[in-house]
Amino acid sequence: AQSVTQPDIHITVSEGASLELRCNYSYGATPYLFWYVQSPGQGLQLLLKYFSGDTLVQGIKGFEAEFKRSQSSFNLRKPSVHWSDAAEYFCAVGPGGYNKLIFGAGTRLAVHP
């Protein structure tokens, strides 16, 4: 069955510290992978996506993610967190094209000044 696991429900980091949010997936075919961010009371905004090619992908707001097929992982990273990064982050997997995406349960990030 297709699934996405985000092991960390809540993460708290200090402003300026590095960040890594974990995402593991179970998918039978070549996965298309996404990270979305949701600020309080808002919809979901795409941070980055991986379809093929270079396994390290760059996104908006200084985020990057690395696809590791052997570990079925697609972890999100940022070298220095800003207070405005406090939000909920969702990892998603799905096939290409118009097919539906499967989402993880999300990781809520808090940033301490």
Next chain:
Amino acid sequence: IAGITQAPTSQILAAGRRMTLRCTQDMRHNAMYWYRQDLGLGLRLIHYSNTAGTTGKGEVPDGYSVSRANTDDFPLTLASAVPSQTSVYFCASRGDGLNTEAFFGQGTRLTVV
């Protein structure tokens, strides 16, 4: 501005009442989706439509129905609301190209009392 519009933004609904959540997109995407977001569960797919005139059931379809009379609109109906349908509902769409992501509306916060 191109995108997805959901209405209403929020609603308090008496149990047993019928309610239709509206979703309109102007990106001419064939695929559209309804997700519900609940704390700790992430986004779960309710129904989807790969093209006008077709719909399919997602992960949690019970108690909900959808229609897709045209490309732009994808309303979600609760025939007889129950308190467990209290949630935040997101409409999304996705383009036909292989390397496409899903775009989300701002959400409808529904409280069934």
